[in-house]
Amino acid sequence: MSVRGCFLIAVCLVAPSVGALAHHSFAAEFDRNNVVELKGLVTRIEWINPHAFVFLDVKDAKGQVINWEIELSSPNGLMRRGWTRNSLKVGETISLTGFRAKNGANVASAGRVTLTDGRQVFGGSSADGAPTVPNAKEERPARP
Amino acid sequence: MTNAVRVVVAVILMSSAVSAQWPAYPTPGIPKNSDGTPNLNAPAPRAADGKPDLSGLWEPGVFAGAQAEPVAGAPGGSLFGDVSRGVAGGLPLQPWAAEVVRKRKADNSKDNPDALCLPMGIMQNNTHPYPRKIVQGNAHVIVILYEIQGAVRQIFMDGRSLPNNDPQPFWSGYSVGRWEGDTLVVESSGFRDDGWLDTVGNPLTGAGKMTERFRRPNFGTLETEVTVDDPKTYTKPFTVKFKYRLMLDTELIEHVCLDRSSQHYVGASGASGGAK
Numbered sequence: 001m002s003v004r005g006c007f008l009i010a011v012c013l014v015a016p017s018v019g020a021l022a023h024h025s026f027a028a029e030f031d032r033n034n035v036v037e038l039k040g041l042v043t044r045i046e047w048i049n050p051h052a053f054v055f056l057d058v059k060d061a062k063g064q065v066i067n068w069e070i071e072l073s074s075p076n077g078l079m080r081r082g083w084t085r086n087s088l089k090v091g092e093t094i095s096l097t098g099f100r101a102k103n104g105a106n107v108a109s110a111g112r113v114t115l116t117d118g119r120q121v122f123g124g125s126s127a128d129g130a131p132t133v134p135n136a137k138e139e140r141p142a143r144p
Numbered sequence: 145m146t147n148a149v150r151v152v153v154a155v156i157l158m159s160s161a162v163s164a165q166w167p168a169y170p171t172p173g174i175p176k177n178s179d180g181t182p183n184l185n186a187p188a189p190r191a192a193d194g195k196p197d198l199s200g201l202w203e204p205g206v207f208a209g210a211q212a213e214p215v216a217g218a219p220g221g222s223l224f225g226d227v228s229r230g231v232a233g234g235l236p237l238q239p240w241a242a243e244v245v246r247k248r249k250a251d252n253s254k255d256n257p258d259a260l261c262l263p264m265g266i267m268q269n270n271t272h273p274y275p276r277k278i279v280q281g282n283a284h285v286i287v288i289l290y291e292i293q294g295a296v297r298q299i300f301m302d303g304r305s306l307p308n309n310d311p312q313p314f315w316s317g318y319s320v321g322r323w324e325g326d327t328l329v330v331e332s333s334g335f336r337d338d339g340w341l342d343t344v345g346n347p348l349t350g351a352g353k354m355t356e357r358f359r360r361p362n363f364g365t366l367e368t369e370v371t372v373d374d375p376k377t378y379t380k381p382f383t384v385k386f387k388y389r390l391m392l393d394t395e396l397i398e399h400v401c402l403d404r405s406s407q408h409y410v411g412a413s414g415a416s417g418g419a420k
Contacts, residue, residue, distance in 0.1 A: 028252035048402045050261070076274065076291065076397045 030099040030109045038068055038108070039095035045088055049074045054088055054110075056096075069107045070098060072123040081122065092116045096123070171201075171392045175363055182392060184364025188326075191280055196326045196360050199280045201396065202388035203273070210271035210368075210386035223384055224271040226344045227372075230384035241347050241377045248345030256340050261293070261401035263315035266332060266354055267341040267370060269295050271386065277396055278366075286321060286328070291396045299330050306333050313337065313350050330356040341372065351376035364390040 026032070040058035052072040057065050072078060078087075088094065094115055098108030110123035175186035191197040204210040209224025217232030228235045237245065248255065258264050269276070274291040281287070286299040299321040306320055317332040332354045339348030348354075352374030359367045366388040373381035 049399050050401050074399070076399050079397060080394075 026099075026109065029101055031102045032099055034100040034102075035111075036098050036100050036108050037095070038070075038098060040068065040093065042088055042090050042092050042094060043067060045090065047075050047085055049076060052078060054094075056094070066106050069105075070096065070123075071107070071109045072113075073110075078123065083121065083123075087115065087121070168393060169395075174392060182364075184362065184390060186363040188360035188363055193283050195323050196328075197280055198278045198286070198328060198358055198360055198366065200366075201275050201277045201391040201394065202366050203275045203391050204271070204386065205389045207273065209273040210388075213385035213387070215385075222271070223342065223386055224268060224273065225342060227267065227271075227342045227346055227382075227384050230386070231382045235346055235382060236379040237346070238377055238379060244347055245345055253343055253345055256343060256345060257315075258340075258343070261403040263293065263295060265335070265339050265341070265348065266297070266316050266319075266356070267348070267372070268343075269297075269316070270356070270368065270370065271342070274399070275391055275394075275396060276388075289396060291399050293401050294399055306331060315339075317354065326359060328356075328358040330358070332356070347374075347377045348372065349374055349376045366390070 038056060038058050040056035042054055043057050044053075044055040046053040052075050054070045054072060056068045056070060058068050059065055073081075075083075092115075094113060096113040097111040099111065101107040101109075112120055113123040114120050173189070175183040177183045189197045189199075191199075206222070208222035210222070212218060212220050212223050212230030214220055215230060215232050219229050221229040223230050253259065258268065264272070269290045269292060272290070272292045276291065277289040279287040279289065284300070284302045286301055288297040288299070289295075290297070295316070297316055297319060299319045301321050303322075304320055307318055311318060311334045313336040314334050315336060318334040319330050319332040321328055321330040323329070333352070335348055335350050335352050335354075337349045339352070340346070341348050352372060355371040355373070357369045357371075361367060367385070368388065369383055369385040371381055371383040372378065
């Protein structure tokens with residue numbers, strides 16, 4: 001496995017760490033069984049605690065553009081995973097896997113995010129029961 | 145993944161994360177192994193007065209917050225979510241408190257101070273996944289800086305007693321400390337009546353007293369136990385135990401909690417005015 005290949009997979013598998021924040025119950029707002037795959041243009045970014053948000057213009061099956069609100073982890077959590085304020089920029093096209101809000105709004109909690117340059121990063125939010133990506137390792141092993 | 149790949153992954157992630165924040169600045173004074181790697185099993189450092197020096201940046205090291213030390217008869221897991229996970233047989237709740245917890249669970253903990261960006265109190269701050277920095281600067285006071293919400297705590301070490309004159313209730317109470325051998329014992333009282341010990345909302349009232357015991361068995365580990373004695377809420381005291389590990393080559397990050405919408409907590413959308 002190349003180092004770069006390792007990096008791409010690694011971020012998905014082990015990046016969730018200290019940064020996760022159980023600000024609210026994942027299960028209260030999002031449906032872990034309603035997975036959405038979204039690709040769209042970044043229209044707005046809110047780099048605020050306790051959750052960062054990114055807004056995406058996504059075309060639906062009929063060609064209509066819908067603005068989705070995507071909840072990310074906290075900026076603190078994202079920073080410790082290697083994100084910076086420049087990791088996402090308005091006008092870029094990204095794709096992501098997320099978990100849709102239970103109330104059916106165009107709102108989702110992010111899982112894996114694929115950035116413009118192809119890098120895949122974990123952007124998930126709540127630690128409290130939030131799924132990440134298949135086979136994700138949510139906890140770093142404790143030191144002996 | 146093989147162990148070798150895990151190591152590579154960890155190194156890449158660490159370097160990535162550090163470089164993303166600010167120029168790397170290695171934590172000074174870390175004992176090293178012969179190969180130059182940090183020796184976190186080395187003896188704990190000592191302060192000028194000979195007491196153990198608990199100073200450092202500490203994290204639970206687990207995604208969901210501090211994990212309960214295994215106890216027979218307790219399920220274990222994140223104490224940040226529910227302190228009862230670390231108590232054999234569950235918490236000895238008074239009937240009114242059990243009803244409060246039932247209601248709080250039923251409404252998805254919408255009134256948790258955390259959900260409203262209000263101070264979370266000693267127990268939630270201690271068990272939160274984010275780091276906390278202990279500053280043991282002199283013999284008179286120990287300061288704990290919590291990354292979460294930028295919370296600050298003073299532990300007075302000058303021999304004073306806890307206030308006995310009905311002080312103003314505080315989110316994190318009033319704390320005094322003393323050394324028992326190599327263990328720092330911190331007693332706190334003067335809490336508000338509406339405290340939440342965890343996300344599910346096990347209560348703490350102004351009748352409560354908390355006793356924390358911190359011990360640094362080696363350079364990289366801080367053992368912590370917290371005893372809650374609140375006869376108004378619990379029929380008897382209970383204790384939870386957990387560990388932190390030392391974080392190297394990083395610092396606290398500013399954290400200002402913006403209460404976007406408490407509706408967020410109960411299943412409504414983020415209500416940001418963006419997508420609906």
